Amino acid sequence: MKKALVNLVNISKSYDGQLVLDDLNLYIRENEFLTLLGPSGCGKTTTLRILGGFERPDRGQVFFEDQDITELPPNKRQLNTVFQKYALFTHMNIAENIAFGLKIKNKSKAYIDDKIKYALKLVNLDGYEKRMPDSLSGGQQQRIAIARAIVNEPKLLLLDEPLGALDLKLRQDMQYELIRLKNELGITFIYVTHDQEEALTMSDTIVVMNQGYIQQIGTPESIYNEPENAFVADFIGDSNIIGATMIQDRLVEILGARFACVDEGFGINKPVDVVIRPEDVELVSPGEGTISGTVTHVIFKGVHYEMEVMAAGFEWLVHSTKMFAPGTAVDIKVDPFNIQIMNKPESEDEEAVGVNE
Amino acid sequence: MNKKALSAPYLFWSALFIIVPLCMVFYYGLTDKSGAFTLQNILAIARAEHAKALWQALLLSLGSTVLCLLLAYPLAMILCSMRTRQHSFLVLIFILPMWMNFLLRTFAWLTLLEKTGVVNNVLSFLGLPPLNIINTPSAIVLGMVYNFLPFMVLPIYNTLAKIDQNVIAAARDLGANGVQTFLRITLPLSVPGVISGITMVFVPALTTFVISTILGGSKILLIGNVIEQEFTQTGNWHLGSGLSIVLMMFIILNMVVSAVTDKDGEVNAL
Numbered sequence A: 001m002k003k004a005l006v007n008l009v010n011i012s013k014s015y016d017g018q019l020v021l022d023d024l025n026l027y028i029r030e031n032e033f034l035t036l037l038g039p040s041g042c043g044k045t046t047t048l049r050i051l052g053g054f055e056r057p058d059r060g061q062v063f064f065e066d067q068d069i070t071e072l073p074p075n076k077r078q079l080n081t082v083f084q085k086y087a088l089f090t091h092m093n094i095a096e097n098i099a100f101g102l103k104i105k106n107k108s109k110a111y112i113d114d115k116i117k118y119a120l121k122l123v124n125l126d127g128y129e130k131r132m133p134d135s136l137s138g139g140q141q142q143r144i145a146i147a148r149a150i151v152n153e154p155k156l157l158l159l160d161e162p163l164g165a166l167d168l169k170l171r172q173d174m175q176y177e178l179i180r181l182k183n184e185l186g187i188t189f190i191y192v193t194h195d196q197e198e199a200l201t202m203s204d205t206i207v208v209m210n211q212g213y214i215q216q217i218g219t220p221e222s223i224y225n226e227p228e229n230a231f232v233a234d235f236i237g238d239s240n241i242i243g244a245t246m247i248q249d250r251l252v253e254i255l256g257a258r259f260a261c262v263d264e265g266f267g268i269n270k271p272v273d274v275v276i277r278p279e280d281v282e283l284v285s286p287g288e289g290t291i292s293g294t295v296t297h298v299i300f301k302g303v304h305y306e307m308e309v310m311a312a313g314f315e316w317l318v319h320s321t322k323m324f325a326p327g328t329a330v331d332i333k334v335d336p337f338n339i340q341i342m343n344k345p346e347s348e349d350e351e352a353v354g355v356n357e
Numbered sequence B: 001m002n003k004k005a006l007s008a009p010y011l012f013w014s015a016l017f018i019i020v021p022l023c024m025v026f027y028y029g030l031t032d033k034s035g036a037f038t039l040q041n042i043l044a045i046a047r048a049e050h051a052k053a054l055w056q057a058l059l060l061s062l063g064s065t066v067l068c069l070l071l072a073y074p075l076a077m078i079l080c081s082m083r084t085r086q087h088s089f090l091v092l093i094f095i096l097p098m099w100m101n102f103l104l105r106t107f108a109w110l111t112l113l114e115k116t117g118v119v120n121n122v123l124s125f126l127g128l129p130p131l132n133i134i135n136t137p138s139a140i141v142l143g144m145v146y147n148f149l150p151f152m153v154l155p156i157y158n159t160l161a162k163i164d165q166n167v168i169a170a171a172r173d174l175g176a177n178g179v180q181t182f183l184r185i186t187l188p189l190s191v192p193g194v195i196s197g198i199t200m201v202f203v204p205a206l207t208t209f210v211i212s213t214i215l216g217g218s219k220i221l222l223i224g225n226v227i228e229q230e231f232t233q234t235g236n237w238h239l240g241s242g243l244s245i246v247l248m249m250f251i252i253l254n255m256v257v258s259a260v261t262d263k264d265g266e267v268n269a270l
Helices: A046-053 A096-102 A108-122 A137-151 A168-185 A196-200 A218-226 A228-236 A346-357 B004-008 B008-029 B040-046 B050-081 B085-098 B103-111 B116-124 B138-160 B164-175 B178-189 B191-207 B210-216 B223-234 B237-267
Strands: A002-013 A019-028 A033-038 A059-066 A081-082 A156-160 A190-191 A205-210 A213-218 A241-250 A251-254 A256-261 A270-276 A283-284 A293-301 A305-311 A314-320 A327-333 A341-343
Touching: A002 A046, A002 A190, A019 A046, A019 A059, A019 A190, A019 A213, A019 B103, A033 A046, A033 A196, A033 A305, A033 B008, A046 A081, A046 A156, A046 B085, A081 A137, A081 A283, A081 B164, A096 A137, A137 A168, A156 A241, A168 A190, A168 A283, A190 A196, A196 A218, A196 B191, A205 A218, A205 A228, A213 A228, A228 A241, A228 A270, A228 A293, A228 A341, A251 A270, A256 B164, A283 A314, A283 B004, A305 A327, A327 B050, B004 B008, B008 B040, B008 B237, B040 B050, B050 B085, B050 B191, B050 B237, B085 B138, B103 B116, B103 B138, B103 B210, B138 B191, B164 B178, B178 B223, B191 B223, B191 B237, B223 B237
Parallel strands: A033 A190, A033 A205, A081 A156, A156 A190
Antiparallel strands: A002 A019, A002 A059, A205 A213, A241 A251, A241 A270, A251 A256, A270 A341, A283 A327, A293 A305, A293 A327, A305 A314
């Protein structure tokens, strides 16, 4: 296991009596691409600002390579930030923007010139030295903001929704660009976004946050396939979240029908939530499945059809390449390993405690 | 066509009250009493008493502008760092005196600074030596700074308020300490506000005759006083207009300089 570069310990922060982060603990490994993912107001940006030194936590400590940097001002931290709206210096040209951090550190002119060339090449904007920031497109400005940060050779790069202001196509291109950059530079990225697709595409590790609590930490695959609670399941992709009863190990009763599953250890006759991804719901001829229902809606989505099926009083969301016309009677079948069982949260607090364990 | 018609009252107004008087100033300035063309009225600026008045006016208005800038910049920065509620109250305090008549405000300073005025009464009550600045250039500078300070604060405040806080954060993030961030980011980005503040203080300060009359007694003649006297007392409109044209040149020069430096400030202020 790689060693921890950053360690956040018992971080709490509130604004005007409003708790934004509550006893947050998180460690970030070297060379990791870690994404803080969550809806607005979940505390992800505050976490990033505490890391960058722009906010001071009310309680808790920030460790960087085992040094306590909680009280260190931003200019003394070995990390750099890429801001949401680029925050370029509009009164300086591109070369001066990129050179800013190096000039502050009194590097030689030859060194700075080399670095500018190297950074512009890295972000595919060679020859832009003399241009002014205002004459660049949003995507170009963002790449300059990244170049300006990485010439300082930070060990950690913080990115605050850097692609939020770009259009879809550009955003997708930049996602690949960022992955390439991260691999070429071999530094740690902490990325903040509310876009689950972005998070799934780029991250090594995703931290799902909500209301100041970490809901789940894991690889994109584990977050998507094995969400630990209804919030994560709902926030990451479409899903069918249904209240159910765990009859015994490997057997769950959903909407009155019994399904085989692979989960164990929840107890006997225990109420749980199950999550079934729409692409894991199989529609079969009547009599061949576990629950019977009727197709109510069909929408063509390009890669697949999105269908709604009314079965046992629940509207199932189904993704399939095979189309069933509205009104068709179908049966629903789910493979045991596609049924994800989650503990039912009884309150917000318990939900958080359960995750922190 | 309709939209153009709407501007007619304004065009009429500007023609009547801006263009026509300007033409009259140029006509009187470039003719003698018989109506013949002459440059004598303009060259009269070289006469010792006129040159001295112009020099005195330039000196005092420059001094006031510098003082205003030194006072206004920190003030504008303090205003910017305020939270919204306190901040609108403070802006109100700044603007409040401007609602009072300019003459009244200046006369108020006269009563304060007079030999037997409020300030000296307080000083003598405290057993301190009296302050004798009434009828001196200091009193005029004080009056100019007091009257024109808001015109410096507001444009600087406006440019400072427009600076994205993330840009400041970015500079700190890239290793700049507070002073470096101010010198390399905040100050260059606020140059347009500073320039327009300088123009808005320097031009009225250069041309004033009211402040110098009230707070300078009759001892200090500024170019504004000379021109005023030519029109109201001597009745020599030709000389008054000629000197006005000279003064106008200085104002235009100031505006050209500010326009050019502003452009520079936007392009390569570092």
